[in-house]
Amino acid sequence: MDTAALLAAYDSQMRMPPGGTLPAGVTYEHDGPVVRIVGGHMGRIRPPRDLGVTGAGLDRLITRQRDYFQARGQGVEWKLRGHDLPADLPERLVAAGFVPDEPSTVLLGFAGELATEPVLPGGIVLRQVHEAEDLRRIAGHQSEVWNADLSWVEDMLLSQVSADPAQITILIAEAGDRIACSAWTLYYPGTDFAALLGGTTLPEWRGRGIYRAMIAARAQDAVTRGVPLLHVDASPASAPILRRLGFHKITTSTHYHWTPPK
Structure with a gap:
């Protein structure tokens, strides 16, 4: 498996916010090398692999994102991949008050395989939904x-469905x-990728093949x-299952969160 080619495709197509119809109230704002996603339940920062900014300039870039969302009364998430540059970005995020979540494993799989x-186990019915009550x-x-x-999550899913039902299943x-x-699955027009999100199973139904x-x-x-x-x-719970199914690890992903003081 050419994981380097998969990583290159991921970096070129999935690092920055993709095209398509945005949910109502959501906007993309550029600040130097990063994109701010504004209008959701929290702010989100999406960087390229290499920010091209170091030292004090990087500290100012990080602080601007934090202060922008603080002025909105919101928290903000900076998504960092394991191969991002510069190498000291994690330490600088922490110094600015961001707190890392547990790392996730970035996996890619071939849909055809x-x-x-x-x-499904007995007693389980699979159904595609889009109505507000189900959300x-x-x-x-x-x-x-x-x-x-x-x-x-209800408002997020509803806004995605309302923006363009073809972009979400x-x-x-x-x-x-x-x-x-x-x-659920999000589709990104103009890319080769679909993002599998939200997979969550009640504890009493785990280990029975539903996921x-x-x-x-x-x-x-x-x-x-x-x-x-x-x-x-x-x-960490899902990665071994997905690896057994045939997904390939290409990097890691860590969400760094900053929360406004109460």
């Missing part, structure tokens, strides 16, 4: 599993009237759309 028929249920499901307030696996697993079935169903959808590559920022 992963598009098998989904195999509310997904937010509740995600909040329950992660023991955190993820109510913003949302799936739920239901056990009766309860969501056992939820996941794998969700991957297969989303890979089938990507193949139907002519999109060859699947991208996942995988948690």
